Amino acid sequence: MALVLHAGNTNKNAFKALIVGEYSGIKVDLVKDFEMGVSNKAPEFLKMNPLGKVPVLETPEGAIFESNAIARYVASLTENSPLLGCSAIDKAHIDQWIDFSAMEVDANILRWFIPRIGFAPYVPQAEEHAVTSLKRALDALNTHLASNTFLVGHAVTLADIIMTCNLVLGFSKVMTSTFTKDFPHIERYFWTMVNQPNIKKVLGEVKQTDSVPPVQAAQKPGAAKPKTEAKKEVKKEAPKPKAKEEVADLEEEAPKPKAKNALDLLPPSKMVLDDWKRLYSNTKKNFREVAIGGFWEMFDPEGYSLWFCDYKYNDENLVSFVTMNKVGGFLQRMDLARKYAFGKMLIIGNEPPYKLKGLWIFRGPDVPQFIIDECYDMELYEWTKVDLSDEAQKERVNQMIEDAEPFEGEALLDANFYSENLEDKVVVITGASSGIGEQIAYEYAKRGANLVLVARREFRLWGISNNARLLGAKHVMFIAADVVKEDDCRRFIDQTIDLHGRGMARPLLYNRGIFSIEYELGKQAVDHLVNTASLGHTFFFEEAADTSVFPHMMDINFWGNVYPTFVALPYLKQSNGRIIVNASVESWLPMPRMSLYAAAKAAVINFYETLRFELGDEVGITIATHGWIGSELAGGKLMLEDRAAEMQWREEREAPVNGGHVEEFAKMIVSGACKRQPYVKLPSWYDIFFVYKVFAPKVLAWTFRLLFATKGSPKRITTSQFGTGRPLLETSSPRKQLIGPLTFSPLPLQHQMKNE
Incomplete structure (x- = not known):
C-alpha cells in the first residue's frame, strides 16, 4: 500500500x-x-x-x-x-x-x-x-x-x-x-x-x-465559503488560490454553528436567574424578608426545579480545609452550568466528620444531563428533588439560602455561594504595592488566579509576589509601571498578553488550523482588571500654594484608571471579563481637606457608570466604594503636620477613621466581583450619611465641619491648631501586614499560616 x-x-x-x-x-x-x-x-x-x-x-x-x-x-x-x-x-x-x-x-x-x-x-x-x-x-x-x-x-x-x-x-x-x-x-x-x-x-x-x-x-461561524473559479482556468500550473481559500485549507473547515444547549430550547420562563443572583448578592439587611421573599415571588416551578444534595461519604471529611477544598473543587467544576444554575453548599459541624449539604436551582424539571455527563462530582451526592407542597422542605430551602445557624441542630462551619471560578484566570492589579491593592492580590491568590502586579514601587512587589505564591496564586508577574502614562499601560498589558495570552499571544500549537486558531483567539487573555492606584491629599483648597500639583490629582485618580482600562478593554471583551475600580465615599460625601481627591473620584465613578452602559454585557464593572479603611498609611503616617499645600504620592488612599480592616474590604471586593455585583461598599453604615445628605444636608455639613474641619486661621497652621478634628483623624483600624516593606522573607507568612 x-x-x-x-x-x-x-x-x-x-x-x-x-x-x-x-x-x-x-x-x-x-x-x-x-x-x-x-x-x-x-x-x-x-x-x-x-x-x-x-x-x-x-x-x-x-x-x-x-x-x-x-x-x-x-x-x-x-x-x-x-x-x-x-x-x-x-x-x-x-x-x-x-x-x-x-x-x-x-x-x-x-x-x-x-x-x-x-x-x-x-x-x-x-x-x-x-x-x-x-x-x-x-x-x-x-x-x-x-x-x-x-x-x-x-x-x-x-x-x-x-x-x-x-x-x-x-x-x-x-x-x-x-x-x-x-x-x-x-x-x-x-x-x-x-x-x-x-x-x-x-x-x-x-x-x-x-x-x-x-x-x-x-466571518460568522459556518458562513458559506465563496465559490472558486479555479475549475474554469486551464493551466499546467495549479491556479493560485484566493487568500481565504488557502487559509481555509490549512487544516479544517469553518465550524458549524454550535449546537444549542437543550435547556435553551425550553419554553421561556418568567424567572430570570440573573435577577435572583443579583438580589441574593446585593441584599444585606432583612435578608429573609427581602431576598428569600423575593426568591419565592420569582421562582417558576414550570421553568426551574429545586434540588437538595447530600454527600454520600461524609465519614471521609475529617480535615476542615480538605473538606472546604472538596466543596470548592465541586463548585469550580460546576462552572459549566453557570448560565442555568444557582447553588449553595454548606459544610456542617464543629467537629469531624463534617457533613456536606447543598441546594441547587436548575433550569428545567430535572438535573440537566450535560451536567451529569461533564461533572464527575455529581455521582458523589444523593440528589433529592424539593417537594414544593411540603412546607418543611420549603423552610429547609429558606434556611440554606439564608445560611441559618444552627442548621438542623448543628453548627455551620462554612457556606459557599456558586460564584465565578477564578482558577487560572488572569488578573491585572494596579497599585498593588501596598494597602488595598496588596490585599486584593492576596484574595485573588487564594482563589488560584494568575496575577500581574503593577506599581511604581518595584521593590515592594517582590515581597508581595512571594506572599501571593504562598497563598495559592498559580503564577505571579510584577511590573514597575506608571499608570498615568499610556505607554507604560500598553507595556504591562502587552507583557501580560505575551505571558498569559490564551489565544492572542500564543494561540497555536503545532499546525493548528485556521478555525482552531479562531477558537483560540476567542479565549480570554485578561479576565479581571483591578484599578486601585490612588493619590490623596490633606489640605484646604484655599491654602494651596502650588497649583502645579493639581493636575497630578486627576492624573493618578482619573487617568490612572482610564488608561489601563482603554488598553486592556479589547482583551477583557474577549473574555467577557470584569473591571474592578477602587472608588471612594468622598465622591458623594463631603470630606474637608480632600476636595480635589473627591472631585477625581466622582469623575471616576461617572466614567465607569457611563462605560457600563456602553459595554452592556460584554464587560462587567464592579465599583468598590469604601469609607475610611485601615492601612499602612493610616494614623497620620503621610498626613501633613501643618496644613501647607503639599501632597504625597501613594498607591492607596489615606485611612483616617476607624471604618474597617483593609483585608475585610479586599475580601468583599473580590467576592463581589466574582458574584458580578455592580457595587461593593464598606462599611454599610455609610448609607445613613446619604439619607442625611438628601433630607438634612445642613445637619450633615455642620457635623462634618465640627469633626473634621475646625479651620482656624487661613495662615499656615501648626499641629496644635487642628482643633476637634485632629484626634479623629489619628484614629485608624489595625492592619495585618503579612510582610513588611523591606522584609521579603516568606517565613513570617509560613509561620502565620502554620499557626492558623
Whole structure:
C-alpha cells in the first residue's frame, strides 16, 4: 500500500510531507478532489483522525496526523536519513528549529494574517503584538543565518523544509519586501530554499506579496465559503488560490454553528436567574424578608426545579480545609452550568466528620444531563428533588439560602455561594504595592488566579509576589509601571498578553488550523482588571500654594484608571471579563481637606457608570466604594503636620477613621466581583450619611465641619491648631501586614499560616 496524504492541494502543512518524499525518493500520493468540510467529515476519515483535521497520512501500519509528525515519519522511512541529522546534537537542533518554526514563526504569521481576511476577530492591539513578536523571532533567525547557510549543518534537513513551508505563507501574504528588508539573511535563505529543485517541484513559483491584505469583516461561524473559479482556468500550473481559500485549507473547515444547549430550547420562563443572583448578592439587611421573599415571588416551578444534595461519604471529611477544598473543587467544576444554575453548599459541624449539604436551582424539571455527563462530582451526592407542597422542605430551602445557624441542630462551619471560578484566570492589579491593592492580590491568590502586579514601587512587589505564591496564586508577574502614562499601560498589558495570552499571544500549537486558531483567539487573555492606584491629599483648597500639583490629582485618580482600562478593554471583551475600580465615599460625601481627591473620584465613578452602559454585557464593572479603611498609611503616617499645600504620592488612599480592616474590604471586593455585583461598599453604615445628605444636608455639613474641619486661621497652621478634628483623624483600624516593606522573607507568612 502506498502512502496516501489526505489534504487539499494548497495546504502548506501537506507540502512538508510531499517535499520530504521528493528528497527521500518515497512516493506520497495526494488524494484527488479532497474537499474540506466533506472529505474530512466522512466516517472513514474520522476513523483516522476523530478531530477531522488535515493533513492525515494513511500508511500500511495505520494513520498519522499532525503535519510535523507525518513529515518526520516519511523521512524516517529512509535508513539514516540526512534529513533527520547524523548525530545526537544534530537531531536535537533539528527538533529545536522545528519547534521554533511552529511556535514563533508560523504562529505569529497566522495571528497577523488570519484576522485581516475575516477568519477571526480583528483587534489592532493583537495585530501589533503579533507583528512585534514575529519581528523578534525573525531577528533571532536572521542572526543565526548570518553565519549558517542552513538551519542545521551544511545541507537541507527536515527543519529547513518545515521552516520554508511556514515562511511561504508569510512571504506570499503579509511579509512585503519592505518588511523583510530588515532581515537580509532570511531573504537569502528563503529564496535559496524555494528554488531548490525538490522544493520547487512541490511549491511551484513563489512570489512575494506587494501589500498586506486590507482588513475584512470577520466571518460568522459556518458562513458559506465563496465559490472558486479555479475549475474554469486551464493551466499546467495549479491556479493560485484566493487568500481565504488557502487559509481555509490549512487544516479544517469553518465550524458549524454550535449546537444549542437543550435547556435553551425550553419554553421561556418568567424567572430570570440573573435577577435572583443579583438580589441574593446585593441584599444585606432583612435578608429573609427581602431576598428569600423575593426568591419565592420569582421562582417558576414550570421553568426551574429545586434540588437538595447530600454527600454520600461524609465519614471521609475529617480535615476542615480538605473538606472546604472538596466543596470548592465541586463548585469550580460546576462552572459549566453557570448560565442555568444557582447553588449553595454548606459544610456542617464543629467537629469531624463534617457533613456536606447543598441546594441547587436548575433550569428545567430535572438535573440537566450535560451536567451529569461533564461533572464527575455529581455521582458523589444523593440528589433529592424539593417537594414544593411540603412546607418543611420549603423552610429547609429558606434556611440554606439564608445560611441559618444552627442548621438542623448543628453548627455551620462554612457556606459557599456558586460564584465565578477564578482558577487560572488572569488578573491585572494596579497599585498593588501596598494597602488595598496588596490585599486584593492576596484574595485573588487564594482563589488560584494568575496575577500581574503593577506599581511604581518595584521593590515592594517582590515581597508581595512571594506572599501571593504562598497563598495559592498559580503564577505571579510584577511590573514597575506608571499608570498615568499610556505607554507604560500598553507595556504591562502587552507583557501580560505575551505571558498569559490564551489565544492572542500564543494561540497555536503545532499546525493548528485556521478555525482552531479562531477558537483560540476567542479565549480570554485578561479576565479581571483591578484599578486601585490612588493619590490623596490633606489640605484646604484655599491654602494651596502650588497649583502645579493639581493636575497630578486627576492624573493618578482619573487617568490612572482610564488608561489601563482603554488598553486592556479589547482583551477583557474577549473574555467577557470584569473591571474592578477602587472608588471612594468622598465622591458623594463631603470630606474637608480632600476636595480635589473627591472631585477625581466622582469623575471616576461617572466614567465607569457611563462605560457600563456602553459595554452592556460584554464587560462587567464592579465599583468598590469604601469609607475610611485601615492601612499602612493610616494614623497620620503621610498626613501633613501643618496644613501647607503639599501632597504625597501613594498607591492607596489615606485611612483616617476607624471604618474597617483593609483585608475585610479586599475580601468583599473580590467576592463581589466574582458574584458580578455592580457595587461593593464598606462599611454599610455609610448609607445613613446619604439619607442625611438628601433630607438634612445642613445637619450633615455642620457635623462634618465640627469633626473634621475646625479651620482656624487661613495662615499656615501648626499641629496644635487642628482643633476637634485632629484626634479623629489619628484614629485608624489595625492592619495585618503579612510582610513588611523591606522584609521579603516568606517565613513570617509560613509561620502565620502554620499557626492558623
